[in-house]
Amino acid sequence: MAVKRTFGWVQNPGDLKKLKKVVGIFTAGSAENLDLVSNKLPLLLTYGLISNDDYNDFIAELNKTDIEIDYSKLKGKGSGSRTRKDAICTGIIQAIIEAQQNKTYSDVAGNSITIKKPYTDDWTAEGFLRWAISCGLLEYVKDDDKCKITPLGEELANAPDNSPAETEALTKALLSYPPVIRILSLLEAQDEQTKFDLGSKLGFKGEMGFTSMPQDAYLCDYCEATTAGERTNVRSNEEGDSDKYARGIASWCMQMGWVESNQKDVTETYRRKSYTAKLQTYSITRKGEKALIKARGNSSNPRLARVLMFEMLASNKVSSANYLRFVRACIIKALTSSDKSTDQLKKALKGYELDVDDTAIKDHIEGLISIGLEITENAGKYRLLDKIECLEIPARTECVKDNVVDIKDRVRNKLIHLDHKYLALIDLAYSDAASRAKKNADAREFEIQTADLFTKELSFNGQRLGDSRKPDVIISYGLDGTIVDNKSYKDGFNISRTCADEMSRYINENNLRQKSLNPNEWWKNFDSTITAYTFLFITSYLKGQFEDQLEYVSNANGGIKGAAIGVESLLYLSEGIKAGRISHADFYSNFNNKEMIYTA
The missing domain is CATH 1.10.10.10 (Winged helix-like DNA-binding domain superfamily/Winged helix DNA-binding domain)
Known part of the structure; x- marks a missing residue:
């Protein structure tokens, strides 16, 4: 059975010179190939940074006339029992790309040397390998799980550094990669776009893996951050997958001279308040325009595949x-x-x-x-x-x-007025991410997209709060405000006593509004005009005795009304509001400590 590999979308590798090094491995006698055999691998062996078995195996692979190497030997085996930073080199591509930090190493004789770490980790190595395959520089032989160089890869590997031949080979490779064409085309249509502008128009709308952070929400979070650390956290973490792809591709294009970057004051309005900050923007150059012409072809030159x-x-x-x-x-x-x-x-x-x-x-x-x-x-x-x-x-x-795609297809046909990008809420509500990091990332995205739906599409006020000791989302309309809790459960959600108690705590904090109860005072984000409050759970679908817990929360907090809603009903509700069939008052009249059910 063939091993499953993932190609196509490249998020992290960005250095074209390192990409060339990776491709050069596969050409016997190339500078990169010889450097590995004569210098890099012996250095790693001397300082105990590679096993004897891997060293001998890699040397034998690199000395072949027609080089075709196992995928796993190229990327490495991972860190095993060691931490990533302490793992030894287990892949050929790891050895061709040095890391950034300086480290001191000692050999068996006690001689020490302080140099840049002479190899990278397996995750970074695989990123470069996937990039080379996705741009047509390397060919992946699926049946054997091996990689070999393509004719275009040979052009790049044999081209002198910084030569016209190198530029031509990289041009062909990058222009063969469809997302590069997309980014250049978007910039051709409009200059000075941010990664959020580009990311919102890149990829398959309404699907996990192609989300974009709303730029107005980003500016709000960045401008309201009170410390340098908080601002750094916003810059580092608040971007969607498509935003990352756009940023990375723009970086490749900048190295080719096709795109230039500037800093620009960007102003957005979020919850009726204006925020301004300097963001990186991208614009196409004349060289970039010519690259697009080359990619598309003309009367004298064929379109590039x-x-x-x-x-x-x-x-x-x-x-x-x-x-x-x-x-x-x-x-x-x-x-x-x-x-x-x-x-x-x-x-x-x-x-x-x-x-x-x-x-x-x-x-x-x-x-x-x-x-x-x-x-x-x-x-x-x-x-x-x-x-x-x-x-x-x-x-x-x-x-x-599976069932999730069936649901999306069923709902899609009924969304006439609502943007289909919100179909991603179905993926997020049914998320069954395996790792804690992915669970947290999906939960965060669920909150962001929920807040975006209510505020951008349905004319509610509100925002995602979602940090420690804060509700996930708050929304309001007129005199009514709602505390929202998002819950992702692939197999359905039955409100637990823990979830009910957490919601009760938020309701109590909002009622009493005492800093001693919660120093972050999240309730101040509600409009001051609100006089009535409700609570809402949003999830995949409801099961079990969840209504008992809705009643429990209500009774414990002076009779406040709550509800729970499945994501399919949420989208039908949204379509109804957009179409004018359902009013905001209708929505608030449906808080009766039961499930909200809407049909299209």
């Missing part, structure tokens, strides 16, 4: 990722043969045992455009202008959808 890995067609963070990739790959394949209408695409997809409706097809095509493919529509027919390479479609049996 796009390298599109199957894995690029959905993030691993989303439910049933392979199913979504399969649908999108089949749409691409159908458009490769001829222009097609939505009805013709539906018929083509049925040939792959896929029943996809018009709305979903349009969302998929919009997503393909947003990752950098050029698809036009004329007279009701879609046309794919790009030539696609490296897209391998697996068997249909490997690509099945």
Whole structure:
């Protein structure tokens, strides 16, 4: 059975010179190859930073005429029982990329040396490997789980440093990567965009793995931070996945001279208050415009092909990722043969045992455009202008959808007025992240997107609070205010006594408003005009005796009314408010210590 690897989206590696080093490993006799064999690997062995077995194995691999190396040998095996910073080198790519910090090492004879750490960690190494594969510089041999160099990779590896040949090879590689085309195209349309501007228009809307931090919320958090440490925390942590992709791709383009960066005062209004801070902005250069012309082709030069890995067609963070990739790959394949209408695409997809409706097809095509493919529509027919390479479609049996995708498809058809980006709330509500870090990240995103939905789409006041000893979200409209608790549960949520007690504590703090109860005084974020309060749990779906806990919270706090709502009902509620069928007063009249149920 083939090993599952992830390619396509690259978030962290950014140095084009290091990318070239990685590619050069695969060319016998290249500077990078010789440096590893003659200098880097012997140095690691001398100071006990690599095992004898790995040293001998790596030397043998690098001395082959036609180099084809196991993926795991390239990236390394991880830290094992050691911490990441103390782990020895276990991968060839780790050895070609030195780290930043200086460290002192001693050999068996007691001789010591202080140098930059001469190897990186396996996570960074794999990032560079994925980048090289995704740009068509290396080829991944799926059946063998090995990597080898491509003709374009050989061009780059053999080009002298800082030469026109090197620039040309990097140009071809980066312009073959669809998200680079997307970022350059967005900047061609409008200068001085921030990573949030770009990230909000990059990737598949309404899906985990392609979220963007609302810029107004970011500026609010940054400007209201009271210490340098808090501001650093906001800068470091408050960005979505698409924002990170946009920032990274813009950095690559800056190294090529296609994009330039400046600092600009950006002003946004959040909760009727204006915030201004300097943010990094990006603009396309004349070289960048010429790069786009080269990518798109003209009368004398053919359009450059796009390298599109199957894995690029959905993030691993989303439910049933392979199913979504399969649908999108089949749409691409159908458009490769001829222009097609939505009805013709539906018929083509049925040939792959896929029943996809018009709305979903349009969302998929919009997503393909947003990752950098050029698809036009004329007279009701879609046309794919790009030539696609490296897209391998697996068997249909490997690509099945689960209940979460069924729910999204069901809801999607009924959202006429509401932006489909909020379908991501379904993924977030049903999140079953395995690690604590991912759980925390998904929970944070659930809170951010919930606050964004109520304030941007539904005209409530409010914001995400979500830090220690604060409610997740607060919202208000007119005289009514609500404390919101977000709960992600893939298998349904039954309000526990712990959750009920936590909500009771927030209600009590808001009632008494004493700093001695909670020094952060989160209740001050409510509008001063509010006279009535409610509480709300938002989750995937409700089960068990949750209404008993709603009554418990209500009775313990003077009869305050609460409710719980599943994410599907939340989206139907939102559609109803947007369409004018449901008023804010209707919403507040539905707090009766029961589940709120809405249909479209």
